Amino acid sequence: xxxxxxxxxxxxxxxxxxxxxxNASITHAQxxxxxxIYLDDNKIxxxxxxxxxxxxxxxxxxxxxxxxxxxxxxxxxxxxxTVTIRHEGTTLSMKIGQKFALVNGTEVGxxxxxxxxxxxxxxxxxxVSKQMNLLVxxxxxxxxxxxxxQGGLTDMSLKGAxxxxxxxxxxxxxxxxxxxxxxxxxxxxxxxxxxxxxxxxVFVQVRPSxxxxxxxxxxxxxxxxxxxxxxxxxxxxxxFMIEETHRRGMEFHAWFNPFRANTDAKTDNxxxxxxxxxHPDWIVKSGTLMYINPGIPEARQHIIDVIIEVVNxxxxxxxxxxxxxxxxxxxxxxxATYTQYNADPLLNKSDWRRDNINRFVEDLGKSIQQxxxxxxxxxxxxxxxxxQEVDPTGSATKAGVTAYDNMYADVRKWIKEEWIDYVAPQxxxxxxxxIAQYNTLxxxxxxxxxxxxxxxxxxxxxxxxxxxxxxxxxxQEIIDQLKYNQQYFEIKGDIFFSAQHxxxxxxxxxxxxxxxxxxx
Numbered sequence: 001x002x003x004x005x006x007x008x009x010x011x012x013x014x015x016x017x018x019x020x021x022x023n024a025s026i027t028h029a030q031x032x033x034x035x036x037i038y039l040d041d042n043k044i045x046x047x048x049x050x051x052x053x054x055x056x057x058x059x060x061x062x063x064x065x066x067x068x069x070x071x072x073x074x075x076x077x078x079x080x081x082t083v084t085i086r087h088e089g090t091t092l093s094m095k096i097g098q099k100f101a102l103v104n105g106t107e108v109g110x111x112x113x114x115x116x117x118x119x120x121x122x123x124x125x126x127x128v129s130k131q132m133n134l135l136v137x138x139x140x141x142x143x144x145x146x147x148x149x150q151g152g153l154t155d156m157s158l159k160g161a162x163x164x165x166x167x168x169x170x171x172x173x174x175x176x177x178x179x180x181x182x183x184x185x186x187x188x189x190x191x192x193x194x195x196x197x198x199x200x201x202v203f204v205q206v207r208p209s210x211x212x213x214x215x216x217x218x219x220x221x222x223x224x225x226x227x228x229x230x231x232x233x234x235x236x237x238x239x240f241m242i243e244e245t246h247r248r249g250m251e252f253h254a255w256f257n258p259f260r261a262n263t264d265a266k267t268d269n270x271x272x273x274x275x276x277x278x279h280p281d282w283i284v285k286s287g288t289l290m291y292i293n294p295g296i297p298e299a300r301q302h303i304i305d306v307i308i309e310v311v312n313x314x315x316x317x318x319x320x321x322x323x324x325x326x327x328x329x330x331x332x333x334x335x336a337t338y339t340q341y342n343a344d345p346l347l348n349k350s351d352w353r354r355d356n357i358n359r360f361v362e363d364l365g366k367s368i369q370q371x372x373x374x375x376x377x378x379x380x381x382x383x384x385x386x387x388q389e390v391d392p393t394g395s396a397t398k399a400g401v402t403a404y405d406n407m408y409a410d411v412r413k414w415i416k417e418e419w420i421d422y423v424a425p426q427x428x429x430x431x432x433x434x435i436a437q438y439n440t441l442x443x444x445x446x447x448x449x450x451x452x453x454x455x456x457x458x459x460x461x462x463x464x465x466x467x468x469x470x471x472x473x474x475x476q477e478i479i480d481q482l483k484y485n486q487q488y489f490e491i492k493g494d495i496f497f498s499a500q501h502x503x504x505x506x507x508x509x510x511x512x513x514x515x516x517x518x519x520x
Contacts, residue, residue, distance in 0.1 A: 036144045037061060039069050041200055042520070048120050050145070059138075060122045061145070070132065070149060074119065075080040083114060083121050087132055092122050103131055141239070141315050144245035158457055158493025159517060160201035161194050161502055162255065165224050166208035166263065170499040172237075177227035180235045186209030187241055191248060193503050198517025199509055201251040203320050203495060206310065207240055210261045210275045210292065214238035214314070218306050220271035230271030240316055253318035253378075254310050256304055258360070260324045261290035275302065287330040294325060294356040294408075295337035304364050311371045318376040319368055323426070325357050328382070328406040353408035366421040378422035380459055380495070381411045383429070383441055383447075395444040398435040415454045423454055424495055428461035430471020431480060439484055446488045455492040458485055462496050465506035475509035479516055 015327060030354040035050040036043065050061035085092040093102040094114045100107045108127070115122040129136050129147070137146040148156070164170045171190055176182040190496035194202065206213045213224040214236055224230040225237060238254070255424065261276050265285045270276055276283045276290055280301040284291045292299050307319055326332055334353075342352050361379070368377045382403040386394030390405065403409040409486045414420050425445050429436040449456045460481060464472045472475055496502055502510070513519070 034143065035059065035061070035144070036247060036249070037147065038144065039147045040149055041249055044069055044247065048117070053112055056112050058124055058126070059145070060112070060115070061125055062120070070098070075495070079114075083123060085128070085132075090131055092128065092131055096121070101127060122212075125290055139246035142243045144246050144249060145157060145236040146249050156492070158201050158251070158495070159199045160203055160251075160457070160493065161199055162189070162495060162498045163202055163204045163215060164208075164258075164498050164500075165205040165222065166225050171204075172225070172319055174227070177225075180233050183225075183233075183237065184235075184240060184244075188244060190499060190503075191244060191250070194499060195248055195250060196512045197502065198519030199496075200249070201253065201317075201493075201495075202245055203253045203255045203318075204241055205255045205257070207256040207306065208260075209257065209263050211271075212238075214310065215263055216301070216306070217310060218309055220273050220276070223269070229269060229274065238310070238314055246315070251317040251378075253320045254307075254314070254316045255320040255322065256303075257324045258321050259292045259294055259326075263294050264288055265290055273298075284332060284334055286327045286332045289327065291324075291327065291332070292352070294335060294360060295341050296336050297359075299343065300356070300360045300363070303360070304367050305397060306372055307364060308367050310498075311368055311375055316375060317365075318378060318421075318425075321379045323380060323382050323403065323407055323409065326353055326406075326408045328401045350405075350408065354404070354410045357408055358410060358413060361414050362417070362419045376421040376423055378455075378457070379411070379414065379420055380424040380426055381409050382407060383425045383427040383459070384436060385411055385444075396440055397437070412448060415448055415452055416452050420454060422457055422492070423449065424457040424459050424499070426459040426461075428459065428464065428497070430469070430477055431484070432466075432471040433469070438481055442481075442484060442488070442491075446490045449490050456488075456490050457493045457495055458491060460494055460496050462506055462509055463498065463501040465501075465509060473507075475507040475512055479512050482516060514518075 002229055037046065037050065038044065046062040050059055052059045070087065072085050075084045076082075077084070083094050083411055091104055094110070096114045096116055100109050100115055102108070110124055110127055112124045125136075128134075133149075135148040139146070162170075165172070168174045172183040176186060191202070205236050207219070208222055208224060210219060212219050213222055213225055215221075215232065220230040221232050225233050242252045261283055262270065265288055267276055275292060279299070279302075281495045282293050282296055284293045292303065294300060310316065311319060338349050338352055347355060365377050368375055371417040382401065384395060384397050384399040386402050386404045387399055388394045388396050389398070390402075394402075411423060411425075415423060423445070425441070427438055427441045427445075429438050429441070431438045445456055458481070460478055462478060463476070465475055466472065482494060485494065
């Protein structure tokens, strides 16, 4: 179900600005709001702001985008009032007031004619971007245009960080519960820091424990927003975060904990519309946590409905799940559910549990595809699928926990069936830890996605830097891992856990990351 390139040509047009000899005057729509432009992740400062022609729904932007930033040759003829753009063997000729352009001498219709505004030339970029092979993303809420050139496509890698909201680990701080402006400023500073390191994407936990960081008709407000579950703030944190992220040309992925119902087994402080209160029959207590039972079809559908509410209501770039499926250890008492919902008596309980998760992943993927095909769907599983000693096709590792056997997450099937757009295994071990060696696991996961349409991102563990575990006594470990990934074209990016640990600059990691990513 993969959607291909996550950037797509949006049905808008743009205009380019060039100083003119002489004066020209044409009536046009005045700018409605400031529109920002990013080219290959770098912000472009235009002397004249882009604007939208409302009746045509055409966006007009400065010609300096082409002449100064794309290296194209431009010329202006005052006598014929014609602008000419030459770029990599293509010549575009557009005349003010003329409803067509010439592309290497062939007439091509325009959605909007070239305009002259206050001594500037404005031309439609939907046309120009198509002719110059620019990939364009339009973020409506942030009024931001993201352009990528073919040269920029040589480094389309995702560079992301997980932002944990549970326990207020990364954002927002518990000191900001009664102060929404403080929460906003904390998030802005967080993005400042991450973008300054060279990152271009964030994965923000919007469902930490069957609750929400947005107004929902299905689940209560998270207590990590205001300090009390069900209590609403005076703004929409998710809408704010998306707009602020997109304004910088960065991607925003909404991160959901699928089956964790609560961070403990207590119900005293839960809101009246929390799933554990409304559907106690769906809840299984395992150790110190409450889980939504994956074996109940209605419970799985509830989680899908919650996620699709966000897909439909917000301009997110992706839906992201972590590894909260079945708990990896302890007792999970679901014998009665197994008896009631095991449609195939031949399935043992382990296979039945995996089938429950498989059905959930498949159904969720189809639901996202149907709602908004441009939204990417990915999962970040535990870093070891199976050990080779248990399954010859597994990795040469000796992990005490595996995704397949302990969390009942058959990630291989999700990849093979292409139910997901990307997989981001949490490979949180060093290149010298023999029982679960980083490069051994990267090799294994790369082989799993090879030949499929599923992209591979690697989850890294800066939180381990400076800990006693083997291999984490030097920040160069992270850089060496990034360099190792370069040999595989299947690896499309990296995600770091988590934002707070990056910001602490463990063992001097931040300057190394900036240098590696050529952050400006």
